[in-house]
Amino acid sequence: MRADVDLVEVCRVTIIAETVLEKTLLEQVQRLGARGYTCSYCFGKGRHEVVEDPYTGRSLVKMVILAPPPVARAIMRYVHTEQFRPFPALAYLDTVLVYPDHSGF
Secondary structure (H helix, E strand, O other): OOOOOOOEEEEEEEEEEEHHHHHHHHHHHHHOOOOOOEEEEEOOOOOOOOOOOOOOOOOEEEEEEEEOHHHHHHHHHHHOOHHHOOOOEEEEEEEEEEOHHHOOO
């Protein structure tokens, strides 16, 4: 670690959802103020049944967004609205430390 630089706290929002929701979620995440995101395709099992893509076998997308607390909270509220209740979608938030030049805000 670079001892001469203080780390900055930011929020990391992780969203795991059906791939069919990817476009909608990413558009709204950006409208809410996120400047960037990272997505990867994955699979898993929970209390909701998930329909696997017949070509890739991947049915879920994992999105990771680093954001300031107000933006992160807005994203969390959005993902937990009624419209997503029928779908296998969840979001969780934690605090991470980054170098100031990598915080993006």
